[in-house]
Amino acid sequence: AQSVAQPEDQVNVAEGNPLTVKCTYSVSGNPYLFWYVQYPNRGLQFLLKYITGDNLVKGSYGFEAEFNKSQTSFHLKKPSALVSDSALYFCAVNPGTALIFGKGTTLSVSS
Amino acid sequence: DAGVIQSPRHEVTEMGQEVTLRCKPISGHDYLFWYRQTMMRGLELLIYFNNNVPIDDSGMPEDRFSAKMPNASFSTLKIQPSEPRDSAVYFCASQGWSNYGYTFGSGTRLTVV
Numbered sequence: 426a427q428s429v430a431q432p433e434d435q436v437n438v439a440e441g442n443p444l445t446v447k448c449t450y451s452v453s454g455n456p457y458l459f460w461y462v463q464y465p466n467r468g469l470q471f472l473l474k475y476i477t478g479d480n481l482v483k484g485s486y487g488f489e490a491e492f493n494k495s496q497t498s499f500h501l502k503k504p505s506a507l508v509s510d511s512a513l514y515f516c517a518v519n520p521g522t523a524l525i526f527g528k529g530t531t532l533s534v535s536s
Numbered sequence: 537d538a539g540v541i542q543s544p545r546h547e548v549t550e551m552g553q554e555v556t557l558r559c560k561p562i563s564g565h566d567y568l569f570w571y572r573q574t575m576m577r578g579l580e581l582l583i584y585f586n587n588n589v590p591i592d593d594s595g596m597p598e599d600r601f602s603a604k605m606p607n608a609s610f611s612t613l614k615i616q617p618s619e620p621r622d623s624a625v626y627f628c629a630s631q632g633w634s635n636y637g638y639t640f641g642s643g644t645r646l647t648v649v
Contacts, residue, residue: 467643522584529579
């Protein structure tokens, strides 16, 4: 079955420190991978996507993600976290039909 | 572009009542998706349309749920009769054919009491 796993329910990081939000996937064929962010009482907002090409993808708000085919991972990263980055982050995969989302990881950045 | 527009933002209804959620996708987008978000189950795909035609409704939980897309600019998700376990945030999203990502609406928070 095609799926996405986000192993951490919550990630805590201090402002200014680097952050990583983990995602692994299981999908047949070449994956199309995405990260979305959700702020309280809002819809999901697109951050970045990997379709093909360079394994390091840069997205909105200084976020980037690294596609690793051998580890079937697509971790979200940011070199220096901001308090305003605190939100719920979703990894998603498109197996050719509709997006399948992970359960989400709450990122909490403390000042 | 106003984005994907959902209405109402909040809906409180009594068990057994009919509920209709509405969505206006981005003009020109060929795909429309309905998702449900709960704490327990996360984001679940309910149904999606391509060019107004339902493609996959396998995520619709029961016959009490139905969705329509009468034209390219409007879709509804109906629950009849509603039950407390239907309480969730329902999101609509649309996608253009050349874009693999979705644009989400702000969601409808449904509470069934």
